[in-house]
Amino acid sequence: MTHIAPLVWHKSSYSNGSGGNCIATATPDGSTVLVRDTKVPRGQILNFTCEAWQEFVTCVQRPDWSVRA
Incomplete structure (x- = not known):
């Protein structure tokens, strides 16, 4: 039987509890x-x-980032 460890979740630093x-x-x-x-x-x-997650994070951190149609 394989033991699967529980996931360790990390909340965004932008979360403020509000x-x-x-x-x-x-x-x-x-x-x-x-x-x-x-x-x-x-x-x-x-x-x-x-790699895809890092590319996404880098993209949305750009000051000129916006959603374009």
Whole structure:
């Protein structure tokens, strides 16, 4: 039987406890980043490669970033 360790979730540093839109991430194997909504901990989990997650984070941290149609 294989033992699966529980995921260790890390809440965003932007979470301030006032009920805003917050995420948490977990890295179960060093090559995958899991992302979930902190208000729905048993809800859907998004799965990214570490490279794709880093590219996303870098993109949204740019001061000129905006969603374009």
